[in-house]
Amino acid sequence: MSITRRNLLQSASALAAAAQFAKPAPSDRITVGMIGTGARAQELMQAIQQHPVAEIVSVVDAYKGRVERAIDRTNGRAKACRTHHDLLADKSIDAVVVATPDHWHRQIIVESVGAGKDVYSEKPMTYRASDGLDIIKAARAAERIVQVGSQGVSSLGQQTAKEMIQSGKLGKVTMIQAAYNRNTASGAWIYPIPPDAGPNTVDWEMFLGPAPKRPFSLERFFRWRCYEDYSGGIATDLFVHLCTTIHFIMNAKAPARVMAMGELYR
Numbered sequence: 442m443s444i445t446r447r448n449l450l451q452s453a454s455a456l457a458a459a460a461q462f463a464k465p466a467p468s469d470r471i472t473v474g475m476i477g478t479g480a481r482a483q484e485l486m487q488a489i490q491q492h493p494v495a496e497i498v499s500v501v502d503a504y505k506g507r508v509e510r511a512i513d514r515t516n517g518r519a520k521a522c523r524t525h526h527d528l529l530a531d532k533s534i535d536a537v538v539v540a541t542p543d544h545w546h547r548q549i550i551v552e553s554v555g556a557g558k559d560v561y562s563e564k565p566m567t568y569r570a571s572d573g574l575d576i577i578k579a580a581r582a583a584e585r586i587v588q589v590g591s592q593g594v595s596s597l598g599q600q601t602a603k604e605m606i607q608s609g610k611l612g613k614v615t616m617i618q619a620a621y622n623r624n625t626a627s628g629a630w631i632y633p634i635p636p637d638a639g640p641n642t643v644d645w646e647m648f649l650g651p652a653p654k655r656p657f658s659l660e661r662f663f664r665w666r667c668y669e670d671y672s673g674g675i676a677t678d679l680f681v682h683l684c685t686t687i688h689f690i691m692n693a694k695a696p697a698r699v700m701a702m703g704e705l706y707r
């Protein structure tokens with residue numbers, strides 16, 4: 442067929458229209474598995490769903506109610522896996538989101554990169570500092586991406602602060618004060634326990650994983666930040682955000698010295 446100006450323009454506009462409406466071909470999609478679909482993961486899912494090429498295809502969680510909620514968010518398209526091992530065995534999944542309690546992060550990230558997946562993990566990257574070395578080693582060996590979300594550094598406020606400090610506008614910075622203030626039960630991680638939660642809907646062994654064996658406890662399951670077995674408390678839950686921000690705006694790698702004090706004030 443000879444190309445006339447007219448049919449060239451027609452096919453160009455048809456292509457443009459097709460590009461606008463076409464779904465990416467399967468090979469252009471990034472298929473995502475959600476490991477842990479609790480409070481944070483539900484927010485992350487909304488963000489992922491706005492991404493033009495990402496598609497949440499599988500989910501796994503230790504509480505039935507959250508699996509159902511996550512599947513609903515995908516209009517029933519995502520499938521439920523029984524364990525994260527099943528999800529990682531699925532070769533069609535490109536990337537995973539790790540949004541479990543902190544004591545699971547190291548193991549699941551290491552297994553995920555080992556299974557060839559790129560990883561977005563929630564902060565804190567580690568439950569213990571030494572976990573970080575294992576994660577870095579595994580990510581390098583598998584040549585996979587591991588991104589850890591402490592999202593403040595993506596905000597305009599922190600980027601502007603960084604530019605101001607790095608440009609020298611503020612002179613030599615000798616002290617940074619950073620703080621969180623919370624004065625509610627949920628701020629103290631006393632989260633509500635769903636009425637249908639119990640041994641039939643909560644997989645206790647799956648939650649415990651690498652943590653010490655304990656009898657079934659809904660308080661521990663839903664309020665895990667209050668227990669040392671699963672969380673570093675304020676240090677890993679909130680301070681990690683402040684610390685990440687300070688490192689980011691100062692271009693610092695690690696502190697030379699640290700000191701801490703604490704108390705439970707009421």
Ligand SMILES: NC(=O)c1ccc[n+]([C@@H]2O[C@H](COP(=O)([O-])OP(=O)(O)OC[C@H]3O[C@@H](n4cnc5c(N)ncnc54)[C@H](O)[C@@H]3O)[C@@H](O)[C@H]2O)c1
Nearest residue numbers: 477479480481501502503504540541542563564565647648
């Ligand atoms: N970036 C942020 O601002 C931000 C905010 C909130 C939470 N977080 C982080 O997100 C993570 C999750 O916190 P959350 O508030 O959503 O807690 P959550 O308790 O609401 O959710 C955790 C979920 O993980 C599930 N789970 C436990 N073991 C599992 C396993 N082996 N496999 C699959 N799922 C498992 C639990 O059933 C639970 O639903 C934490 O690491 C937390 O620090 C980050």
